[in-house]
Amino acid sequence: MKVVTLGTAGGPRWWKGDAKDRAGISTAVVVEDRFYLVDAGHGVGRRIRQAGLELGDLGGVFITHLHSDHTIDVPSLIVFGMHELQHRADSPVPIVGPGDRGALPPVSERAVVAPKPVAPQNPTPGITGMFDNIVSAFATDINDRVLDSLRPSPEVLFDPRDIEIPVGIGYHPNGAPTPDMDPFVIFEDDLITVTAILVEHPPVAPAFAFRITSEYGSVTISGDTCETPNLVRLAQDTDLLLHEAIDFDWVGAMYEHRTDEEGRASRDHHYKSHTSVEGAIRIATDSRARTLALHHLVPGSADESVWRRGEDLFGGTFLVPEDLDTLTINRVAATARS
Ligand SMILES: [Zn+2]
Numbered sequence: 001m002k003v004v005t006l007g008t009a010g011g012p013r014w015w016k017g018d019a020k021d022r023a024g025i026s027t028a029v030v031v032e033d034r035f036y037l038v039d040a041g042h043g044v045g046r047r048i049r050q051a052g053l054e055l056g057d058l059g060g061v062f063i064t065h066l067h068s069d070h071t072i073d074v075p076s077l078i079v080f081g082m083h084e085l086q087h088r089a090d091s092p093v094p095i096v097g098p099g100d101r102g103a104l105p106p107v108s109e110r111a112v113v114a115p116k117p118v119a120p121q122n123p124t125p126g127i128t129g130m131f132d133n134i135v136s137a138f139a140t141d142i143n144d145r146v147l148d149s150l151r152p153s154p155e156v157l158f159d160p161r162d163i164e165i166p167v168g169i170g171y172h173p174n175g176a177p178t179p180d181m182d183p184f185v186i187f188e189d190d191l192i193t194v195t196a197i198l199v200e201h202p203p204v205a206p207a208f209a210f211r212i213t214s215e216y217g218s219v220t221i222s223g224d225t226c227e228t229p230n231l232v233r234l235a236q237d238t239d240l241l242l243h244e245a246i247d248f249d250w251v252g253a254m255y256e257h258r259t260d261e262e263g264r265a266s267r268d269h270h271y272k273s274h275t276s277v278e279g280a281i282r283i284a285t286d287s288r289a290r291t292l293a294l295h296h297l298v299p300g301s302a303d304e305s306v307w308r309r310g311e312d313l314f315g316g317t318f319l320v321p322e323d324l325d326t327l328t329i330n331r332v333a334a335t336a337r338s
């Protein structure tokens with residue numbers, strides 16, 4: 001089992017001045033002859049190529065939440081991907097992610113005039129709704145290929161599925177987006193089991209962390225979140241925790257001179273929705289994760305030293321992977337050696 005960090009930057013932008021040239025957040029989990037994707041940030045198709053992975057071996061796509069930095073290349077996977085997945089009509093690729101939010105978030109208290117939502121007739125689509133919208137948006141291209149070239153359409157080659165949140169846990173997208181809960185299974189095949197838990201990333205709801213377990217070990221991916229006890233529950237004794245990290249010094253400097261309400265609302269979002277390096281280390285320590293690797297780095301252009309400043313605080317292995325690094329998980333071999 002290997003994890004390949006395809007893209008390690010967070011945030012809905014192309015970072016400037018980035019010596020490491022980090023692509024948008026996306027992680028490949030490779031188990032035997034198959035690989036699985038968690039999130040599909042910008043550049044994921046090229047990164048899959050550069051990692052030496054074959055799209056035809058894609059076992060599933062798992063989306064933590066519907067922020068654009070995690071989904072911007074879902075369309076390219078679907079529309080370009082159909083040409084490499086022609087043999088998958090009998091085994092379509094699952095795309096598993098959050099369902100419809102069900103309600104718009106409340107308008108910020110800082111609003112002077114209440115903004116109007118876009119697409120008011122369908123303002124909060126989940127992953128299946130997003131899939132349908134993508135296919136509709138590219139219908140001219142797709143129909144040419146389906147009718148003229150007789151290619152199977154993305155509707156045949158992919159299998160979008162909304163994650164069903166367990167009933168009875170008290171979840172509500174606005175009132176209670178992160179109730180205390182147990183992890184629950186969202187996907188299983190002959191190689192892996194994926195469990196999920198709700199994490200805290202307001203105003204996004206639902207927002208999930210995922211744990212992928214195979215016979216070789218486990219990797220837990222935080223998604224975007226502030227420090228949350230639910231993640232500690234999901235990541236208990238995991239072999240590898242990939243946790244997001246933000247540099248709050250950068251946030252402070254960026255919004256220091258902003259006194260307008262839009263600037264304040266944006267700054268508020270970062271503080272209540274993301275995790276510092278020290279916070280990620282606390283979560284990894286409480287989870288007893290063997291290895292902590294930071295990713296979804298914001299800003300994506302920061303020097304590595306920004307992310308390494310707390311590494312002495314962690315008792316296990318501490319990593320700040322670059323794009324296309326490979327992290328091997330092999331609990332079977334580790335047990336045999338010890
Ligand atoms: Zn993000």
Ligand SMILES: [Zn+2]
Nearest residue numbers: 065067201224
């Ligand atoms: Zn996010």
